[in-house]
Amino acid sequence: MPLLEIEHLKKYFSTPRGLVHAVDDVSFSINKGETMGLVGESGCGKSTLGRTIIHLQESTGGIIKFEDKDVTNLGKEGLRKLREDMQIIFQDPYSSLNPRLTIHDTIVEPLMLSKRFDSKGLEAEANRLMDLVGIEQRFRMSYPHELDGGRRQRAGIARAIALNPKFIVCDEPVSALDVSIQAQILNLLMDLQEEYGLTYLFVTHDLSVVRHISTNICVMYLGQMVETCPTKELFDNPLHPYTKALLSAIPTVDIRHKQERIILKGEINSPINPKPGCRFALRCPYAEAQCNEPVVLREISEGHFCSCCRINEI
Numbered sequence: 591m592p593l594l595e596i597e598h599l600k601k602y603f604s605t606p607r608g609l610v611h612a613v614d615d616v617s618f619s620i621n622k623g624e625t626m627g628l629v630g631e632s633g634c635g636k637s638t639l640g641r642t643i644i645h646l647q648e649s650t651g652g653i654i655k656f657e658d659k660d661v662t663n664l665g666k667e668g669l670r671k672l673r674e675d676m677q678i679i680f681q682d683p684y685s686s687l688n689p690r691l692t693i694h695d696t697i698v699e700p701l702m703l704s705k706r707f708d709s710k711g712l713e714a715e716a717n718r719l720m721d722l723v724g725i726e727q728r729f730r731m732s733y734p735h736e737l738d739g740g741r742r743q744r745a746g747i748a749r750a751i752a753l754n755p756k757f758i759v760c761d762e763p764v765s766a767l768d769v770s771i772q773a774q775i776l777n778l779l780m781d782l783q784e785e786y787g788l789t790y791l792f793v794t795h796d797l798s799v800v801r802h803i804s805t806n807i808c809v810m811y812l813g814q815m816v817e818t819c820p821t822k823e824l825f826d827n828p829l830h831p832y833t834k835a836l837l838s839a840i841p842t843v844d845i846r847h848k849q850e851r852i853i854l855k856g857e858i859n860s861p862i863n864p865k866p867g868c869r870f871a872l873r874c875p876y877a878e879a880q881c882n883e884p885v886v887l888r889e890i891s892e893g894h895f896c897s898c899c900r901i902n903e904i
């Protein structure tokens with residue numbers, strides 16, 4: 591059953607250079623307890639999409655449904671309630687955590703604002719959350735700059751799960767961490783998902799991370815979805831030329847399956863006032879005149895959607 595559904599979601603930014611189509615007509619749903627991995631190059635709109643879904647930014651158009659209710663436009667009380675259900679974990683906990691709050695106060699703050707606990711309950715809950723995310727009690731009075739990156743991210747996670755959210759946008763949560771720490775944080779996120787039935791939108795540019803953690807994957811290119819399907823299907827049977835190029839860039843140690851890296855040439859289109867037609871066409875080795883026509887995401891096989899109009903010919 592879908593926990594979150596977005597339909598034709600758009601987020602445009604008005605800038606002196608024109609209208610930036612950061613997210614342009616994106617539709618997908620995420621079932622309860624599952625993870626949608628959102629991948630694509632820097633600037634394709636991943637973070638904007640995540641932030642728009644959880645209402646950190648107002649959408650320009652489209653519909654956001656949560657637990658079958660339209661939550662696109664909410665009043666103050668509706669937004670407050672949604673904030674408890676939807677949370678975000680940022681890439682860099684160093685800039686997202688208040689440098690003047692100790693780890694204890696960082697975790698306690700959302701609990702206090704929720705008014706769910708008396709002072710004794712508050713302390714017990716803060717201790718439980720620290721244990722849950724694996725921060726040793728000796729760090730409770732430390733400040734964010736006194737912790738290593740992994741513990742800082744654990745504090746960010748504790749804060750995000752403090753009010754028992756149902757849905758979390760994980761915005762590149764391990765990209766800033768050492769590889770050895772990345773695995774620990776990914777395992778923590780997966781353990782929490784299992785224990786609390788959490789649903790994630792996992793934003794990353796790293797396909798090996800997303801393969802490990804996602805149920806489904808959505809590939810974005812310049813504000814639009816170009817392909818989406820279950821994770822295994824995407825890796826076994828990528829259809830869009832852009833997805834194929836992304837997958838070819840993953841380093842592999844398996845020499846039997848060594849593949850040619852597809853190097854994309856050509857200009858990157860601008861997300862400012864984009865022309866109709868496939869936004870990848872300028873870099874696509876298979877582009878033809880028909881690619882200048884407006885593209886639509888079509889279901890090619892069950893649950894596998896792709897926007898390329900030439901997949902039968904390439």
Ligand SMILES: Nc1ncnc2c1ncn2[C@@H]1O[C@H](COP(=O)(O)OP(=O)(O)OP(=O)(O)O)[C@@H](O)[C@H]1O
Nearest residue numbers: 603605610612631632633634635636637638639861
């Ligand atoms: N507040 C803003 N005002 C104007 N343009 C913006 C704003 N926020 C984002 N953009 C633009 O929207 C587009 C998408 O940006 P976004 O940060 O969502 O991409 P991303 O895929 O998350 O990239 P990255 O991985 O680098 O964070 C970019 O062209 C960016 O410059």
